[in-house]
Amino acid sequence: MIAIAITEPGGPEVLRAETRAVPVPKEGEVLIRVAAAGMNRGDLLQRQGLYPPPPGASDLPGLEVSGLVAACGPGVAGLAVGDRVCALVAGGGYAEYCAAPAAQCLPVPDGLDLATAAALPEALCTVWTNLVERGRLRAGDNVLIHGGASGIGTIAIQAARFLSAARVFATAGSPDKLALCAELGADRAIDHRNEDFVAIVKDATGGRGVDVILDMVGGDYLERNIEALAVEGRLVHISFIAGSRVCAELRPVMTKRLTITGSTLRGRSPADKAAIVAGVRADLWPRVADGQLRAVLDRGFALADAAAAHRYMHEGRHRGKILLHTGRRPSDKKPGEEPTT
Numbered sequence: 001m002i003a004i005a006i007t008e009p010g011g012p013e014v015l016r017a018e019t020r021a022v023p024v025p026k027e028g029e030v031l032i033r034v035a036a037a038g039m040n041r042g043d044l045l046q047r048q049g050l051y052p053p054p055p056g057a058s059d060l061p062g063l064e065v066s067g068l069v070a071a072c073g074p075g076v077a078g079l080a081v082g083d084r085v086c087a088l089v090a091g092g093g094y095a096e097y098c099a100a101p102a103a104q105c106l107p108v109p110d111g112l113d114l115a116t117a118a119a120l121p122e123a124l125c126t127v128w129t130n131l132v133e134r135g136r137l138r139a140g141d142n143v144l145i146h147g148g149a150s151g152i153g154t155i156a157i158q159a160a161r162f163l164s165a166a167r168v169f170a171t172a173g174s175p176d177k178l179a180l181c182a183e184l185g186a187d188r189a190i191d192h193r194n195e196d197f198v199a200i201v202k203d204a205t206g207g208r209g210v211d212v213i214l215d216m217v218g219g220d221y222l223e224r225n226i227e228a229l230a231v232e233g234r235l236v237h238i239s240f241i242a243g244s245r246v247c248a249e250l251r252p253v254m255t256k257r258l259t260i261t262g263s264t265l266r267g268r269s270p271a272d273k274a275a276i277v278a279g280v281r282a283d284l285w286p287r288v289a290d291g292q293l294r295a296v297l298d299r300g301f302a303l304a305d306a307a308a309a310h311r312y313m314h315e316g317r318h319r320g321k322i323l324l325h326t327g328r329r330p331s332d333k334k335p336g337e338e339p340t341t
Helices: 041-047 121-134 151-160 176-186 197-204 220-229 251-255 270-283 287-288 304-315
Strands: 002-006 015-019 029-038 064-071 086-090 097-100 105-106 143-145 168-172 189-193 212-216 229-237 259-262 299-303 321-325
Touching: 002 197, 002 304, 015 304, 029 086, 029 121, 029 304, 041 304, 086 097, 086 121, 086 270, 097 270, 105 270, 121 151, 121 212, 121 229, 121 259, 121 270, 143 151, 143 197, 143 229, 151 168, 168 176, 168 197, 176 189, 189 197, 197 220, 220 229, 220 251, 270 287, 270 304, 299 304, 304 321
Parallel strands: 143 168, 143 212, 168 189, 212 229, 229 259, 299 321
Antiparallel strands: 002 015, 029 064, 029 097, 029 321, 064 086, 086 105
């Protein structure tokens, strides 16, 4: 198979196409003939040498894929060769074939394009575990989502709505991104370049603040997030684009009884990931199946153009997800073409 490897830590130019052996699915795994892989900032960090794969995972980048089940390993139940699936993986997505734990696969509904489904697993799992598990989002809460036009942000806005948030605020940095946030269900899209999100959420909530903040910025946003939170508010960090080292006044954390938490997804145990995928399947996947919750796609690149896709993501102009396409639709397979395992 063709795969995109990281030859050494560095810029996009270190991504190179290689010929590799097709993975053999292990106990509880399926082999997926990849239609598309979703791109994530974790891929950029891995390429730079800042986010190594967990022990036992593929060294190839790519944390989510979609495609057809090509083979099943021992002990797999509920999936069969030919099934349309998308999956959360710990690596290996930048390839024509990818092994995935069966418990981390989701069935692609008939009405959803197979390649588009690659944009969903990482975002849905990140949003569900951080808004629901760590952020303890409850019906009637007010929510602020930073980076509302990103792949995570676009899903988070919709998910907060379906999870019965009272009001959803989202930050973005351009008119088209702000319009997208509003289209997806944000009650107030905030221009972080020209508006003060603290003042806006305070004004909109009668001075109370928001109950949950999903933050992927970090850096100097910490103190402003603390100020924007209501009493008993929860701040959940999922990235730190503006930096991971911060300094903040602790007094309001104590007086408002705030919770500051965060998580990563890639390094979680298979059991943790299976539980998260099960939560997504129960709470959010029905909305995907009926078309109410959708992936927002910016553009797709051929797998061989992964370096160009990374450069594009670095520019930060994208709205929603960027996909890498393998170039052959799984429906084009010929009889006997799938590998034997």
